[in-house]
Amino acid sequence: MATVQDTEIRDPAARASAAVEELRDMQGEKMVLNMGPSHPATHGVLRIVLELDGEIITKADPDVGYLHRGDEKIAENMTYTQFIPYTDRLDYLAPLANNVAYALAVEKLLGIEKNLPPRCQYIRVICCELARLSSHLLGIGAFGLDLGAVTVFLLTFTEREKIYNLCESLTGARFTTSYTRIGGVSRDTPPGWCGAVRTFLNEVVVNITEMETLLTRNRIWVDRTRNVGVIPKDVAVDYGLSGPNLRGSGVDYDLRKAQPYLCYPDLQFDVPLGSVGDCYDRYLVRMEEMRQSVRILHQCLDKIPGGADNQTKEPVNVADGKIVLPAKEKVMSGMEELIHQFILVTQGMNVPPGEIYFGHENPKGELGFYINSRGGGTPYRLKIRSPSFVNLSILSHLLPSHMMSDITAILGSLDFVMGECDR
Amino acid sequence: MTSLDLANQFKAKFGDVLSEPAEFRGEITIRLADAERIAEVCEFAKKELGFDYLVDISSLDNYGEDPRWTVVYHLRGLANGCELRVKADVSEEKSELPTVIGVWRTADWHEREIYDMMGIRFRGHPDLRRILMWEGYPYFPLRKDFPLAGKPTQIPEVAFTQAAPLEGGPFVTAPGGKDAIEREPRVRTPEE
Numbered sequence: 001m002a003t004v005q006d007t008e009i010r011d012p013a014a015r016a017s018a019a020v021e022e023l024r025d026m027q028g029e030k031m032v033l034n035m036g037p038s039h040p041a042t043h044g045v046l047r048i049v050l051e052l053d054g055e056i057i058t059k060a061d062p063d064v065g066y067l068h069r070g071d072e073k074i075a076e077n078m079t080y081t082q083f084i085p086y087t088d089r090l091d092y093l094a095p096l097a098n099n100v101a102y103a104l105a106v107e108k109l110l111g112i113e114k115n116l117p118p119r120c121q122y123i124r125v126i127c128c129e130l131a132r133l134s135s136h137l138l139g140i141g142a143f144g145l146d147l148g149a150v151t152v153f154l155l156t157f158t159e160r161e162k163i164y165n166l167c168e169s170l171t172g173a174r175f176t177t178s179y180t181r182i183g184g185v186s187r188d189t190p191p192g193w194c195g196a197v198r199t200f201l202n203e204v205v206v207n208i209t210e211m212e213t214l215l216t217r218n219r220i221w222v223d224r225t226r227n228v229g230v231i232p233k234d235v236a237v238d239y240g241l242s243g244p245n246l247r248g249s250g251v252d253y254d255l256r257k258a259q260p261y262l263c264y265p266d267l268q269f270d271v272p273l274g275s276v277g278d279c280y281d282r283y284l285v286r287m288e289e290m291r292q293s294v295r296i297l298h299q300c301l302d303k304i305p306g307g308a309d310n311q312t313k314e315p316v317n318v319a320d321g322k323i324v325l326p327a328k329e330k331v332m333s334g335m336e337e338l339i340h341q342f343i344l345v346t347q348g349m350n351v352p353p354g355e356i357y358f359g360h361e362n363p364k365g366e367l368g369f370y371i372n373s374r375g376g377g378t379p380y381r382l383k384i385r386s387p388s389f390v391n392l393s394i395l396s397h398l399l400p401s402h403m404m405s406d407i408t409a410i411l412g413s414l415d416f417v418m419g420e421c422d423r
Numbered sequence: 424m425t426s427l428d429l430a431n432q433f434k435a436k437f438g439d440v441l442s443e444p445a446e447f448r449g450e451i452t453i454r455l456a457d458a459e460r461i462a463e464v465c466e467f468a469k470k471e472l473g474f475d476y477l478v479d480i481s482s483l484d485n486y487g488e489d490p491r492w493t494v495v496y497h498l499r500g501l502a503n504g505c506e507l508r509v510k511a512d513v514s515e516e517k518s519e520l521p522t523v524i525g526v527w528r529t530a531d532w533h534e535r536e537i538y539d540m541m542g543i544r545f546r547g548h549p550d551l552r553r554i555l556m557w558e559g560y561p562y563f564p565l566r567k568d569f570p571l572a573g574k575p576t577q578i579p580e581v582a583f584t585q586a587a588p589l590e591g592g593p594f595v596t597a598p599g600g601k602d603a604i605e606r607e608p609r610v611r612t613p614e615e
Contacts, residue, residue, distance in 0.1 A: 065553075065556060068556065070564060070565075073564060073565055073569075074571070109448070111448060237501060239529045240476060240477055240527065240529030355447065355495075356447070356450060357450065357478070357479070357497055357508065359478065366478070368479060368497075370479065372483060380483075381483050381484075383481035385478060385479040385481075385497075389532065390533075393529060393532040397528070422555060423555075
């Protein structure tokens with residue numbers, strides 16, 4: 001009995017496509033992995049949907065908004081002064097710097113930023129630089145912790161605790177400081193505070209040096225961060241990065257130098273720059289920025305008008321009853337002060353119609369406020385340009401082609417905070 | 424080269440659609456009459472005037488006026504130290520303008536945020552999804568006719584969310600120009 005056997009002879013093109021089919025089986029499928037929103041390395045509630053080919057990331061889609069509270073909507077429904085506590089909760093690792101940024105933005109709209117008393121300017125710079133130290137200490141500590149260097153985290157948290165103690169005696173709160181007012185600050189420095197800052201500065205440099213000996217030449221640390229997450233100069237500018245992330249890529253742009261505000265023009269400091277733009281460079285930039293902050297703080301304490309405890313009674317607020325609340329004892333005895341107090345509390349300041357943008361060099365990058373006013377006591381629109389939001393938008397470009405394990409290094413080196421990103 | 428010089432160069436090139444530069448508190452604002460040409464105008468600003476850095480894009484809801492939307496671009500030149508604000512009006516019927524993602528990549532998330540909050544669409548954006556609110560959220564919360572307390576929402580078969588519980592609130596401070604009782608912080612319904 002004869003059997004018929006089908007023999008399939010395929011043309012080369014069909015053979016090639018069959019080979020691809022076979023190879024696809026051998027390659028296996030790509031895996032979709034969900035990272036976050038609750039994950040220790042995402043520093044809050046960032047979620048990243050990853051597509052993995054083995055251990056290599058082929059696609060990354062960051063998902064933000066888990067902490068969205070509608071701060072911009074809230075701002076439209078209250079007076080300028082009432083919004084100050086909300087700025088604490090933007091970058092909650094540096095609330096003092098946010099307070100200063102917001103106050104300066106409203107003062108620019110009012111046109112009084114040049115009239116700020118010198119002592120107020122120095123106190124504000126001290127606040128900003130303490131916030132920068134605090135934020136970078138946490139940033140580097142958490143960065144180290146993510147890559148397995150637990151000791152660094154313990155050192156930085158010891159120092160941060162001291163900054164919180166200083167915040168407490170200055171503002172009355174450790175965390176949600178709400179320290180600035182439009183046209184000044186809520187109170188002068190308490191007796192002995194400047195001395196306490198000086199003591200802290202002498203202690204923190206010892207610990208910064210200790211951290212450097214633990215990390216900077218540590219073989220494991222260098223292997224995990226060098227040439228990882230490289231952001232070239234042009235890409236950093238294209239994606240609008242700011243702060244240490246922009247300077248880590250070698251772009252010389254610091255708002256304290258480029259658009260000087262407060263008393264920064266009177267102070268000597270250097271702006272550190274990276275050369276490659278990798279995670280290691282961003283780490284080095286933050287380390288040097290801390291040393292520069294210490295340098296700025298020493299100069300501020302030396303030069304602060306009125307001296308440490310304000311023996312000469314320098315003012316800390318703008319002398320304008322239509323902007324700053326009058327002293328309480330005068331409200332109880334004077335007619336004019338009573339009227340000022342009443343109008344400011346019920347109606348707010350009389351802000352002129354117009355629009356301004358003010359960018360402030362916050363520890364995480366450029367924190368900007370765009371305020372559109374149509375006159376009266378409340379903003380018509382207040383837009384917050386948050387550095388973390390903009391810095392995170394580079395992730396979908398930066399993460400692909402990296403190893404899965406590099407994510408912790410890259411996220412740690414970008415140093416973001418979700419309270420500010422999601423607003 | 425100051426910001427004003429650059430704004431005048433800008434005006435010379437696009438005189439038909441750009442307004443005279445206006446200055447307030449040392450900042451230069453220039454208005455673009457035809458929002459359809461925003462990408463072309465921004466391309467020129469980047470290539471020829473050196474505005475290589477897009478700081479921010481924000482949006483305004485001119486509720487009750489026509490055109491209803493204004494999109495505000497903040498441009499900066501890192502090398503020349505100049506800044507410029509470009510404003511483009513968009514009508515409510517249209518609610519659409521071209522994306523500038525081809526000029527600055529950072530526009531990606533800014534435009535998604537404006538779409539999410541105001542409902543203005545950016546033509547040519549490769550991935551125009553909600554960013555801060557969740558996928559499937561039915562409202563645009565930063566519009567002036569959206570109440571501060573929020574509105575109840577539903578994701579089919581997943582969750583139902585009431586507006587935020589606020590004991591008697593939210594307390595809204597109205598801007599000046601009215602009498603003290605009208606102005607003070609108190610509960611308001613959006614119709615007021």
